[in-house]
Amino acid sequence: MDFQPYIPGMKPADPGPLSRFLPPLEEGVISAWLSTQPFGAVHSGPGTWLLDPFGFSPRLVLEAARSGTRVLVTANNPITRFLLEMFANPPPESEFIAALADLGAVKKGDERLAGHLQSLYLTKCEKCNQQIYANAFLWRKGEDAPYARIYECKHCGDSGEHPATEEDIERAKKIAETDALHRTRAFEKVVALNDEDRFYAEEAIQYYLPRPLYVITTIVNRLDSLNLSAERKRALTALVLIACDAGNTIWAHPAERPRPKQLSTPSQFREHNVWMALERGLTLWSETGSTVPCEAWPKKIPESGGICIYEGRLKDLAQLVKKEIPISAVIGSVPRPNQAFWTLSALWAGWLWGKEAVEPYKVALRRRRYDWAWNATALHSAxxxxNDLLPDGIPFFALLPEPEPSFLTSAFTAANAAGFSLVNVALRTEHDPVQVTWKSGKKEKPQTADAALLQNSIQEYLASRGEPASYLHVHTAGLIALAEANTLKQPEHEFDETLRKTNALFESALKNDERFVHYSTGENVETGMWGSSTSPRSGSAQNESLSDQVEVAIVTFLQKNQHAIYLEVEDELNPRFTGLLTPSKGLIYAVLNSYAEKESGGWKLRAEDLSSARRNELNNIFTLIEAIGKRLEYKTRRDDKTLTWFENGKPVRSFYVMASALLGRALETTAPDTILVIPGGRAALAAYKLQRDPALAAQLKTRRVVKYRLLRAILEVPILTRDSFEEQIASDPVEKSTGQMMMF
Known part of the structure; x- marks a missing residue:
């Protein structure tokens, strides 16, 4: 495989509505791919048609359309379809403000609806005793009243979490007395009373407490009765969707699961003030960007770019596309199971648009668990x-967010079995989407999986990396080899059996090969890191560790490009370290912070790290070590980067003086008892490398590393003996200088 660079993007300034359920993708990735060779030169431009077969990421589709292409999207989920329509053509901010005002002005008895619903969240400030609205109440699972509230008092400025008052508890219990009525109304908007799926709807609605459910059903019941323009109704519907999400019980407190996948109530959770959520929705929706032409199939969109939404499944669209639309490429975020979002989407669709909107998507209510075999089967069908609707050779650029080994195995197996050939895989860290390129083609007869093939591919990858890797990286290297050999799916096996056999093959391949070293406290192959015992570090550049190679590349780039911004550094590195060798942002920042300083948004080498200054500093350190040796009555001799103390003609102590943190190179080119001397500014980078590389950390346990500043301090000691020297150099370990770099 000819590995291509990982395409970096930018985290969106505002994640937007329902972001906890949507793929966490960086902006700029898809537009960059559309402009790359060879795709950009051949396919992109006005009139180009792209296809997103999943419709899982509205932002990705929007970015592609804004790049000047036409995007056909299949969107079976009514909520993601609505999000896409709203992102593409958001109403003006004035319409959102007016819609909320119209809703708030509706009468509920003698009260305005806004005042009535807000009064449900009244509480007393603990400091000034004024009546205020709580931002949220905190609950423990299974209890019938909140134990705490969160507020910001506008009268005295008091804020934060405080115990619930008796009035808070009584108010919650009083609202619960009429809960059965509102709960019945809520599920009747989703399914009919005699519907066989009634039980599933009732079960899903259990994830709403009485107060937020009352607020939501009260608002939803007013939606159709309000005399609003189509544009204002869209705006109000969008705000109510925010409220629907804010009202459920899957908001953990503290937020230990910020991206829930299963519909389950945490042991402690937050009950949001739903009216406040509506008000916050004004900001979320008014920052969705410029308008893009967006139409429902089969309406036409301009050649200059836009979005065409097919409200259905891919299999229903296949024959239509084959005849009418020449697809140049496929793009998309590959979906991973999310029972929470899919179930809630069915509920919300019913509340917002009625039972008819739920009908095509009702299967989401029934299914409670999704495993990776189910995912592989569903993906294989897609x-x-x-593949049936595409000519051979059409590229499919896919993003796999929140990657884990089972997700990748599921997707790679499904694509391979459907006839898609693997073209490229680029992986940065387990926190970043994996970027995969497939090409459509004919199905080939599968071959039998070979443990030796898997072992050799992993060994080759670890050798190229020069340091241990996470299991995700190792697993991906193996998957690539199995996919290229067409051994991922056997025709006689269902997907559950196929995935079990693949996972078992990985486990036996790693555990039964002495070339692999498992750096972990547990037996599970997916824990810790994996390294190679047969590819020791060498002083040659091609065998150096990835972290050392990245350090050299960044410093070389900064020497030639003073005041470079981070993106320029990344653009320099990623084409050099492609595929599964993509350096993490943490490593890049660790090197930048060690050698450079930020000035007006750009990075420039520190004055002391310019080549001429470092050469002078190295000479000064050699002179300093020589002076210490003479004070301790040793003879000294310098040989390139090493200075040795002698006594009676025999070497006593050697020092290897470095300007860098290239510890791997130093370990391979020096004797075991040599002291490594590094600048203090390299200590945090060295500690970062030890954290990411357990093999390096193990080697360094028997070696001593000292900093320039310690040797300077030793030279200033009035009374220095050989014994006190040994005590001094053991007093300042590298680990003490990790600082804030560990956060990257």
Whole structure:
């Protein structure tokens, strides 16, 4: 495989509505891919048609359309379809403000609806005793009243979390007395009373407490009765969708699961003030960007770019596309199971648009658990339909967010079995989406999986990396080899059996090969890191560790490009370290912070790290070590980067003086008892490398590393003996200088 660079993007300034359920993707990735060779030169431009077969990421589709292409999207989920329509053509901010005002002005008895619903969240400030609105109440699972509230008092400025008062508890219990009525109304908007799926709807609605459910049903019941323009109704519907999400019980407190996948109530959770959530929605929706032409199939969109939404499944679209739309490429965020979002989407669709909107998506209510075999089966069906409608050789640029080994195995197996050939895989860290390129083609007869093939591919990858890797990286290297050999799916096996056999093959391949070293406290192959015992570090550049190679590359770049911004550094590195060798942002920042300083948004080498200054400093350190040796009555001799103390003609102590943190190179080119001498500014970078490389950390346990500043301090000691020297150099370990770099 000819590995291509990882395409970096930028985290969105505002994640937007329902972001906890949507793929966490960086902006700029898809537009960058569309402009790359060879795709950009051949396919992109006005009139180009792209296909997103999943419709899982509205932002990705929007970015592609804004790049000047036409995007056909299949969107079976009514909520993601609505999000896409709203992002593409958001109403003006004035319409959101007016819609909320119209809703708030509706009468509930003698009260305005806004005042009535806000009064449900009244509490007393603990400091000034004024009546205020709580931002949220905190609950413990299974209890019938909140134990705490969160507020910001506008009268005295008091804020934060405080115990619930008796009035808070009584108010919550009083609201619960009429809960059965509102709960019945809520599920009747989703399914009919005699519907066989009634039980599933009732079960899903259990994830709403009485107060937020009352607020939501009260608002939803007013939606149709309000005399609003179509544009204002869209705006109000969008705000109510925010409220629907804010009202459920899957908001953990503290937020230990910020991106829930299963519909389950945490042991402690937050009950948001739903009216405040509506008000916050004004900001979320008014920052969605410029308008893009967006139409429902089969309406036309301009050649200059836009979005065409097919409200259905890919298999229903296949024959239509084959005849009418020449697809140049496929793009998309590959979906991973999310029972929480899919179930809630069915509920919300019913509340917002009625039972008819739920009908095509009702299966989401029934299914409670999704495993990776189910995911592989569903993806295989989609890939099959996709391959049927495409000519051979059409590229599919896919993003796999929140990657984990089972997700990758599921997706790679499904694509391989459907006839898609693997072209490229680029992986940065387990926190970043994996970027995969497939090409459509004919299905080939699968081959039998070979443990030796898997072992050799992993060994080759670890040798190229020069340091241990996470299991995700190792697993991906193996998957690539199995996919290229067409051994991922056996025709006689269902997907559950196929995935079990693949996972077992990985486990036996790693555990039964002495070339692999497992750096972990547990037996599970997915824990810790994996390294190679047969590819020791060498002084040659091609065998150096990835972290050392990245350090050299960044410093070389900064020497030639003073005041470079971070993106320029990344653009320099990623084409040099492609595929599974993509350096993490943490490593890049660790090197930048060690050698450079930020000035007006750009990075420039520190004055002391310019080549001429470092050469002078190295000479000064050699002179200093020589002076210490003479005070201790040793003879000294310098040989390139090493200075040795002698006594009676025999070497007593050697010092290897470095200007860098290239510890791997130093360990391979020096004797075991040599002291490594580094600048203090390299200590945090060295500690970062020890954290990411357990093999390096193990080697360094028997070695001593000292900093320039310690040797300077030793030279100033009035009374220095050989014994006190040994005590001094053991007093300042590298680990003490990790600082804030560990956060990256």
């Amino acid at each position: 890939f099959n339909h996709l």
